[in-house]
Amino acid sequence: MSEQAVTAQSEDFSRWYNEIVYRADLASPSPVRGCVIIKPYGYEIWEGIKAGLDRRFKETGHQNAYFPLFIPESYIKREAEHVEGFSPELAVVTHAGGKELDEPLVVRPTSETVIGEAFSDWIQSYRDLPLLINQWANVVRWELRTRPFLRTAEFLWQEGHTAHATHDEAEAETLQMLDVYADCAMNDAAIPVIKGEKSRMERFAGALRTYTIEAMMRDKRALQCGTSHNLGQNFAKAFDIRYLTEENAQRYCWTTSWGLSTRMVGAVVMTHGDDKGLRLPPKLAPYQVVIVPIYKSDEQRGAVMDAVERLSRSLDSAGIRVHIDRREGQSPGFKFNDWEMRGVPVRMEIGPRDVEKNNAVLARRDVPGRAGKQFVSQDGIVDVLQSLLVDIQRSLLEDARAFRDAHIQDVETCQQLEEAVAAGEWARAWWAGSDDDELKVKDDTGATIRCFPFEQPGGAGACVLTGRQSKRIALFAKAY
RNA sequence: CGGGGCGUGGCGCAGCCCGGUAGCGCGCACGGUUUGGGUCCGUGAGGCCCCCGGUUCGAAUCCGGGCGCCCCGACCA
Structure with missing residues (x-):
């Protein structure tokens, strides 16, 4: 990169987005068209989202499983609307093991079909219901226009698939999972979302009803952050998912599916980011606090680093994700800008003067300039930081909500x-x-x-x- | 699939019109200097100039063909 600063959002939002994704080390380009490499710093944000969701899934009684990447082509074709919805964007394997396959294998764009087939085996009676399954997986949709995280040919997500005895139970599940998504978006990602139902046009291919959480990005465009579908009996009929009632009658199940993807990482970037770069919500930030040591001479270095190491240990044992910037070649000023670009919620500066006075400088990412800086005693700094992180989480959500409501x-x-x-x-x-x-x-x-x-x-x-x-x-x- | 552009060290580009054996910024390595808001200086490593063919004493540069990518219009978590 030749220029040091990132393109301003106001100047060119999509350029800003692309630059920040690469420069903040969230992702890097891949040799394959439409795909990206998710780098550790970006992947850790995803892991944060994933952990929060997975916990909520378990709390609501779901279990994880894993289904194959490859789907027999004929499966996809079993549900009429489903084929129509997905066929333009399917990647298909026609050759393997050095010869042409008898039946081509579709690389899953989503797994309703394979999972439907499995469910029809697993479910015999009302005693097997509800069946509440989730899988964490990659899927492939051959999109024409791609952008890192927002739309890539391959992406990571979770897809929940459940089967129920009645329409109402399926509907309740569909809505419950939408609530789970909304909770995760607001409380973990600090993204205010609007829950609602999709129009017929925008509905998932093969669903009775599709619900969504929609968020407003900083350029005021809408981003669908997660969807939950009541599939009615469409897939149950296509894949013969039936159960025996207490009265010994055969009935089709009512199924649901719901998904949230790595697109959410893009949502975090575009909801909170500013001209200087990312602003990460503390709950998802890989580093919640970065310590920048400041010193001139070697003896200063020793004293400063002692304090830094000690503080780092106490933050760490309090469960705060802390990182010490030990780079020797860069000036503190460079590091300040660098970590601001990467969206770390709190920067802690420790220099000779702080060591002397048993102080530290804290700067919060969500409040620019001097206004965001405070000088605090090293004693009790853990408590200060804990509440600072809570406050940053809250203020990001409030900012985003105010911005959205104003537009x-x-x-x-x-x-x-x-x-x-x-x-x-x-x-x-x-x-x-x-x-x-x-x-x-x-x-x-x-x-x-x-x-x-x-x-x-x-x-x-x-x-x-x-x-x-x-x-x-x-x-x-x-x-x- | 229709319209426009571009392929040159890791990244961003100049050079191409007007052929003479490749340069700049950033990054990287080493040394020094600096460090409380993007230090500065020096040294150095790194290039099948997208590919194939042609013209020429000589091609990154000219000609022909191919490939790839990006941007803009119909689909999308």
Whole structure:
């Protein structure tokens, strides 16, 4: 990189995003088109998300399992809408072991089909229900336009798959898992999300209903962060997932699936990042505190490093993820900027003056400049840091929420909708349109229905396009 | 798949019009200097100039062909 500073967000958001992803060491380009290498610093953010989700999955009674990467082509074709939805983006293995395969193998774009087939074996009676399974896996979707984390040909995710005796149980599961996602987004990633239902157009291929959590990025575009699908009996019928009731009757199961991917890492970057780079929420930050030692002479170095090591140990034993920047070649000023770019929530400076006074300098990433700096005693610094980290987590969420709420407009006419979207804002409007109407809005404005939010104003109003009375409002935005 | 651009040390680029055997910034290594907001100086390592063919005494440069990538329009966690 020739220039030292990253491109400003305001100047060119997508350039900012690309630069920060590479310069903050989240990812590096891969030799394969559309794929990226996730580097340790980026992967640790994913691991944080993963740990939080996995804990919640277990708490709600799910178990992890693993299904094959390869899916017989015929499986994909068993559910009509499903094939149609996915076939353009499938990667297919036609040769293996030096010869052509009898039946091509699809590299999974998602696993409803293989898992459906397995479920039909596993489930015999109502006693086997509900069946609550999750898998952590990679999937492949041959996308045309790719961007690191947001859309790559291969990505990591979890996919939950469950089977239930009744529609209502499946629906409750679908909604419960959406809540789990929303909880993870808000409390771990500090991303305020809007829960809602997808329109028919945006629904998962083969689902009865799709629910989503939608977030606003710093460029005001919408990002779908996770989805939960009530699959009805579509896959149960396609894969013959049946159970025997207490009354000895054969019934099809009701199934669900839900997924959240490494896209969430991109969401963290784009929700909190500023002109200087990343701002990581403490709960997900690989390093919550970075200590930058400052010294001139060797004797200063000895005294400073003693204090640094001691402080590091006490933070570590308090469960704070701490890192000492021991690099010799770089000046403190360089290190300050470097760690700010990499989004570390708190920087601790320890220099000769601090050693002398038993002090330390703390600088919080979410408050720029001197205002974010404080001088504290080394005694009791662990407690100070603990509450500082909690406060940073809270303030990132609040900032993001305030930003989002300031950029959602209620609109009543087509023209207002168009103007709002043209200004980059989200628009909220009554909606009673058809699929074609929805397409028309997309053609005219570039915005799509992100969701019908669960939180509705109540009452009824005139549809923004058709003028027909509607009881639902929809959220429109340009999306990733 | 239609329109535009680009392939030159790890990264970003210049050189190409006007052929003469490759350069700059960053990064990297070593030494020194500096270190409380992106130090400075010196030395050094590192290049099938995308590939194949042609023209020429001589090709990164000119000509022909191929490949790859990026950007913009129809799909998407």
